[in-house]
Amino acid sequence: MPILSFLLGVLLTWLFMSGLMAQGLALFIRIWWPSSSRERELKVDQWLLNNPVQPSSGWRLLGYWKDTSLxxxxxxxxxxxxxxxxxxxxxxxxxxxxxxxxxxxxxxxxxxxxxxxxxxxxxxxxxxxxxxxxxxxxxxxxxxxxxxxxxxxxxxxxxxxxxxxxxxxxxxxxxxxxxxxxxxxxxxxxxxxxxxxxxxxxxxxxxxxxxxxxxxxxxxxxxxxxxxxxxxxxxxxxxxxxxxxxxxxxxxxxxxxxxxxxxxxxxxxxxxxxxxxxxxxxxxxxxxxxxxxxxxxxxxxx
Missing domain, CATH: 3.40.50.150 (Vaccinia Virus protein VP39)
Structure with missing residues (x-):
């Protein structure tokens, strides 16, 4: 048990010193307490620009998929x-x-x-x-x-x-x-x-x-x-x-x-x-x- 506590302390110290804990906490806060801004739509520098799966485009819609998979x-x-x-x-x-x-x-x-x-x-x-x-x-x-x-x-x-x-x-x-x-x-x-x-x-x-x-x-x-x-x-x-x-x-x-x-x-x-x-x-x-x-x-x- 003392060894487990020691290892846990070392891990937490490393996370804190490396800044990963702060980054993770900040990300958690931004996600679970999102901004009150009305502009909640996804921004331009998002998930489909320069995407190698398909040709690059600026489209940012949900799409109409009745006759296509692209x-x-x-x-x-x-x-x-x-x-x-x-x-x-x-x-x-x-x-x-x-x-x-x-x-x-x-x-x-x-x-x-x-x-x-x-x-x-x-x-x-x-x-x-x-x-x-x-x-x-x-x-x-x-x-x-x-x-x-x-x-x-x-x-x-x-x-x-x-x-x-x-x-x-x-x-x-x-x-x-x-x-x-x-x-x-x-x-x-x-x-x-x-x-x-x-x-x-x-x-x-x-x-x-x-x-x-x-x-x-x-x-x-x-x-x-x-x-x-x-x-x-x-x-x-x-x-x-x-x-x-x-x-x-x-x-x-x-x-x-x-x-x-x-x-x-x-x-x-x-x-x-x-x-x-x-x-x-x-x-x-x-x-x-x-x-x-x-x-x-x-x-x-x-």
Missing amino acids: YRQACSEMAGLLADKACISSQDEILDVGFTSHDQLLVWLDYYQVQHLTAIASDEQQMARALEHCGHFNTLKLIRGGEKALAERPEDSCDKLVSLDCVYHLESRSHFFNHARKALKSGGTLAFTDMVLARPFQDRREQRLLNKLGRISGLLVEDMPIKETYENLLKQHQFEQVEIMDITDDVLSGFCFWFGQHYQNLSSFTRSKMWIRLRLQVWFIRWMLHREQLRYLMIIAR
Whole structure:
């Protein structure tokens, strides 16, 4: 017993002197007591840039995996599905709120050749990459900002407003819908994806548990609406025609399966804090899917 205590003391001393204990404690605190910042989405220097598993890209979506097993293609398919459901054409003036990569902008500009694109993002690196890869399009206007930038858009300034895989990170869906309604022209279309709860909480204990686990993994469960109430929520903001498509299996299940196949290769290109947070997020999504409590929707509202 004295020998065991001595060895334990030596180990703790070495960990303390080497700084590993301090680093581990700091990492633990950052994960289990995450920042109160609303910007919980994964940052640009994350898990897919310069990834040798597939060609390098800037995509940062969950992807639409119905007909592909490749990440880059899955993201393109998600953007294309949203554009097709929204009937985006070369005659449209588009407002993209919260874009996450320059590749996303290229879909609107290069493939759909929209008349004009205004794109809003809050991250400085995203803006720099968008300018680098898309700056030659004279039909593009980049605006750095978040929900405030959307609130400041002129009335009746766009035909279609799109928001791809980011609404569940916004501070307030109600504010987003209100500002979107103002920015859209008469008869305009709001097209977006969102993560929602499949059912109400059973009790306060379940609510506290899911809220805590959601904060740890970076998903704001406490702010998620219930799937069955989403149409009424949009109609409260003067959207009269609402089409809701449940694409959970082709998005969440597909992404989790892909991540499970490649996470070891991806770990070499991810900072430790981000890597653990990403694995927690995938675990949380899988757990919520197993409980049949999480859904992923594509929504078209006019």
